Amino acid sequence: xxxxxxxxxxxxxxxxxxxxxxxxxxxxxxxxxxxxxxxxxxxxxxxxxxxxxxxxxxxxxxxxxxxxxxxxxxxxxxxxxxxxxxxxxxxxxxxxxxxxxxxxxxxxxxxxxxxxxxxxxxxxxxxxxxxxxxxxxxxxxxxxxxxxxxxxxx
Amino acid sequence: xxxxxxxxxxxxxxxxxxxxxxxxxxxxxxxxxxxxxxxxxxxxxxxxxxxxxxxxxxxxxxxxxxxxxxxxxxxxxxxxxxxxxxxxxxxxxxxxxxxxxxxxxxxxxxxxxxxxxxxxxxxxxxxxxxxxxxxxxxxxxxxxxxxxxxxxxxxxxxxxxxxxxxxxxxxxxxxxxxxxxxxxxxxxxxxxxxxxxxxxxxxxxxxxxxxxxxxxxxxxxxxxxxxxxxxxxxxxxxxxxx
Numbered sequence: 001x002x003x004x005x006x007x008x009x010x011x012x013x014x015x016x017x018x019x020x021x022x023x024x025x026x027x028x029x030x031x032x033x034x035x036x037x038x039x040x041x042x043x044x045x046x047x048x049x050x051x052x053x054x055x056x057x058x059x060x061x062x063x064x065x066x067x068x069x070x071x072x073x074x075x076x077x078x079x080x081x082x083x084x085x086x087x088x089x090x091x092x093x094x095x096x097x098x099x100x101x102x103x104x105x106x107x108x109x110x111x112x113x114x115x116x117x118x119x120x121x122x123x124x125x126x127x128x129x130x131x132x133x134x135x136x137x138x139x140x141x142x143x144x145x146x147x148x149x150x151x152x153x154x
Numbered sequence: 155x156x157x158x159x160x161x162x163x164x165x166x167x168x169x170x171x172x173x174x175x176x177x178x179x180x181x182x183x184x185x186x187x188x189x190x191x192x193x194x195x196x197x198x199x200x201x202x203x204x205x206x207x208x209x210x211x212x213x214x215x216x217x218x219x220x221x222x223x224x225x226x227x228x229x230x231x232x233x234x235x236x237x238x239x240x241x242x243x244x245x246x247x248x249x250x251x252x253x254x255x256x257x258x259x260x261x262x263x264x265x266x267x268x269x270x271x272x273x274x275x276x277x278x279x280x281x282x283x284x285x286x287x288x289x290x291x292x293x294x295x296x297x298x299x300x301x302x303x304x305x306x307x308x309x310x311x312x313x314x315x316x317x318x319x320x321x322x323x324x325x326x327x328x329x330x331x332x333x334x335x336x337x338x339x340x341x342x343x344x345x346x347x348x349x350x351x352x353x354x355x356x357x358x359x360x361x362x363x364x365x366x367x368x369x370x371x372x373x374x375x376x377x378x379x380x381x382x383x384x385x386x387x388x389x390x391x392x393x394x395x396x
Contacts, residue, residue, distance in 0.1 A: 024248070028301065029300075030298060030299055030301075056310065058311065059310055065310055077309065077311060079311040080298050080300055082311075106296075106316070106362075107362065108363050108364060109299070110364070110376075111247055111366060111376075112248065113249070113299055114247065114249020114298070115249060115297075115298050116298065117298045117300065
């Protein structure tokens with residue numbers, strides 16, 4: 001009888017000790033937009049955008065995502081619950097609106113990672129306040145961030 | 155006189171042998187009488203219920219289940235065994251919430267490795283089961299994984315949980331290796347504890363989602379293996395004694 005109790009106790013411990021064993025190691029799961037700043041006059045060389053403020057319409061609390069930065073490469077999230085994301089790039093108080101339009105698709109990854117969002121039929125628009133041009137104008141899909149999606153010339 | 159002695163000695167010698175023979179004889183009769191007392195063990199069908207599942211159902215609001223067990227003795231050591239059950243479980247993951255609901259059956263045999271004393275009917279057994287389940291899995295809701303950066307920062311854009319509730323009919327097949335023991339507590343009433351190691355053979359996957367739980371198998375992890383435990387009470391309906 002004592003043996004039975006011990007075994008029962010052990011089994012219960014084993015049963016409750018079965019914690020989940022997989023963790024989502026992929027980061028990020030949903031790809032962000034990768035953009036690079038190039039020199040408008042010398043289109044082969046990267047050029048830093050300085051004292052840059054960036055914020056999006058419809059963001060949580062409308063906060064800036066970047067404040068007073070200097071960079072030639074940026075990673076920006078896209079709004080997965082809309083079909084467009086409007087970013088404001090402000091340099092020296094000149095605001096340049098940069099609009100990304102797309103359709104979203106939820107793709108299942110795994111138990112621990114859940115669903116990720118990929119962006120299809122992407123198009124870029126700029127109102128060219130201080131940005132002179134962008135390339136490309138369209139992309140078929142953004143499903144990873146291994147390479148630059150859009151080049152910005154200024 | 156000398157002859158007389160010789161005579162007596164021979165007589166005694168004869169008795170020694172006689173005595174020896176009679177001893178031998180006695181031993182023989184004892185052995186045969188022992189053989190004639192054979193403890194017969196009952197053969198029949200044993201039906202029962204897994205008591206852990208109703209208990210789990212009552213304490214957990216994300217689980218409900220019921221399992222009936224049965225076995226039939228076919229020889230001294232072998233039993234044909236089966237379990238049928240129903241399970242419903244809601245799996246809450248970090249980004250998804252889904253419910254699996256359906257029936258399962260496990261078929262196989264047990265081998266009793268325990269030598270019983272006298273008329274006891276206990277078992278230490280090992281066995282194999284083939285498991286099959288058919289069930290519906292519903293993806294109740296999911297939140298797209300838009301976790302930002304290495305430090306799992308708050309997403310920049312508001313996150314909304316999608317409630318869709320799409321249901322797919324699925325099935326799963328698996329193999330189980332069972333070890334456990336049974337003890338006869340009252341006449342014909344058995345309690346049993348067993349554990350099993352399960353290996354998934356195949357599971358039908360839904361489109362753009364995954365089979366996370368199968369009734370009878372439990373959670374399906376990447377490795378396709380799992381453990382199960384059974385605590386059963388069963389009653390033997392004896393047909394014959396052999």
